Amino acid sequence: MSGRSNRGVFGKLFSKKQHNKDDRVTEIGMPTNVKRHIHVSKNLETGMLEGLPAPWLRVLNAQITPAEQNENPDAAIKAVIFHMYRMEREKALDEPFKPFVTPEAITKEDLEMKKLVDHKNAHQSQDSDLSIGQSSEDDVVQIDSFPQRQTMPAAPIKHNLKKKEPQLDLSAVLEDLTLIGGEPEESPIMRKKEINSTLTDEEVYEELRRICNKDDPYVRFERVKDLGAGASGVVFIAIDSKDNSKVAIKDIDLTKQSKKELILNEINVxxxxxxxxxxxxxxxxxxxxxxxxxxxxxxxxxxxxxxTEVIMKEGQIAAVCRETLQAISFLHSKGTIHRDIKSDNVLLGMDGSVKVTDFGFCANIVGDEKRQTMVGTPYWMAPEVVTRKQYGKKVDIWSLGIMAIEMIEGEPPYMKETPLRALYLIAALGRPKIPRWENLSPNFQDFLDKCLQVDVDLRATADELLAHPFLECAMELKTLTPLIKAAQKILHKNYD
Incomplete structure (x- = not known):
């Protein structure tokens, strides 16, 4: 999953019921009322935040100004924690697909994020300007304010044991990361399989042989055109001799896959x-x-x-939104969250058909090179993804609203910012400004309003948006064909 995003960063967190030799399960209740104090202080000379792992602070201070850190310290902290977590996940990426996300996967992700902060802080020097304590309630980020001078930021931040001025507590509360949906007082109970549920490579091969088509792919398919190659395999266009149709094929070398059971699970998905x-x-x-x-x-x-190349009419934008919403509604009805809705993951047919993808068979290969190579792009993320608050299906609705802005402006908000700055701006500012807002019809404005509510409770569902008056202006899908042809001509792309 890459496109411009880190397609696959969270793939390992996808949870699928695995084949078990032992059907025993263990009910594990996740910790509730756990408090971790992370004392984040402001440096006397620079006015910048201190208290997180030193490498993280260097990244934070290089991209978020002292004034921004001072104005929205909680957003700055949450942004850097989330950004560095994503970067750590990217380093370990080796799965072939990005599966759809379940609430269970999000819970695992939250817990892994906590563990990463603990691990990094545990390796801090005893001389660092850190103070971490534990008690037994909610997670708290405590930001201690010290007298500041208007000075230029000092590069790199130095930690010392200099005695500090009396502290002014500007505590900013981090939401309990174990709560994702449900009533605030509830903690989800995880069903954890025994360790012996993991299949051996030979068992994976045996199951793949059982579920795969028995035809020889080298005989059945005529390879027409390579689209590209990635860490998990080669993608190409082929003609299926059964019906002479063109298909996209990903050829995965299983000897290069360290977690073959993930492949099996995701094929079943x-x-x-x-x-x-x-x-x-x-x-x-x-x-x-x-x-x-x-x-x-x-x-x-x-x-x-x-x-990126063509101006779309409102009726064409409405048509794309309607088709995308139908896909989102279907996924949500299955209890899954897409979590990566954006133009890279919406593919078009020459007849104007609109289809959502998430697995990178084509979208991560044929997109714009600059957008492909950016790792961890967060520009479509809902604020609650960064802040981990009320995280659920409606993140897809926010992303749809951002994709609608793409169709208006040619790119999402903050596209020219670094990923970390974009995360900070999303967390700090919430809803982005839409430059051509006054040029939009009232129905389109209301549609965007319902997509881009920071308060998740006020944000519409997919089914509610499918009934929105804005979609009544949707043009026929075939009107997208001239736009596709124009873009292909400009970009010198075709699939012949």
Whole structure:
């Protein structure tokens, strides 16, 4: 999952019921009422925050000004923690797909984020200007304010044992990361499988042989055009001899995959998700150590190509929003969250069909090179993703609203900012400004208002938006075809 985003950063956190030799399960209640004090202080000379791991502070201080840290310290802290967590996950990335996300995966992610901060702080020098204590209630980030002078930021921040001035507590409360949905007083109970549930490589191969098509893919498919290669395999266009249709195929070398059971789980997930507005899984083929995964080919490329090169009419934007919402509604009905809705992950057919993808078979290969190579881009993220507050299905609705801004402006808000600064701005400012707001119809304005509510309770659901008056102006999908052709001509792209 890469595109411009770190496609796959959270893939390892996807939880799928695994094959068990032992059906025993252990009910594990996650810790409740746990408080960790992270004392973050302001440096006397620079006015910048201190108290997190030194490398994190260097990144924070390089990208977020003292004035911004002073004005929104909680947003700055949450942004840097989330950003550095994502970067750590990226280092360890080795899974082939990005699966859809479940609430259980989000809970695991929250706990891993806590563990990362604990681990990094545990390795801080005893001489560092850190004070971490524990008690038994909620997570708290305590920001201690010290007298400041108007000086230039000092590079790198020095930690010492100099006696500080009396502290003024500006405590900012971090929400309990274990609470994702449900009533505030509830903590979800995780169902944890025994360790012996993990399959061996041979068991994975045996199961793949059972579920895969028995045809020889090298005989059945004629390779037409390579689209690119990534860490997990090669992507190419092929002609299926069964019906002469064109398909997108990812050839995965299983010898290079350290966690083969993830592949098996995700193939099973793909088979269960079939919808007219999703890029659908077609079949899987196993030939020795190579797994070929065939997916629908959308010959119009990604929506990114269109939004960056062509001006879209409101009726065309409404049509794309409607089709995308139908995919989101379907996923939400299955209890899953997409969590990566953006133009890179919306693929188009030359007939104007609109389909959401999340697995990188084409979107991460054929997009704009600059947007592909950026790691961990957060520009479509809802504020609660950064702050970990009321995190659930409605993150997809926020991202849809940001994608609508893409279709208006050609790019999402903060695209010219670094990922960390973008995270800070999302957490600190909430809803972004829309430059051409006054030019939009009242229905479009109201649609965006309902997508971009910072208060999750006020944000619309997918089904509510499908009934919104803005979608009544949707033009026929075939009106997208000239836009696709124009973008392909400008970008010198085609799928022949």
């Amino acid at each position: 793909l088979k269960d998700f079939n919808h007219k507005n999703l890029v659908n899984f077609l079949d899987a083929f196993l030939s020795f150590d190579h797994l070929w995964v065939a997916m629908e080919l959308l010959d119009g490329g990604s929506l990114t190509d269109v939004v």
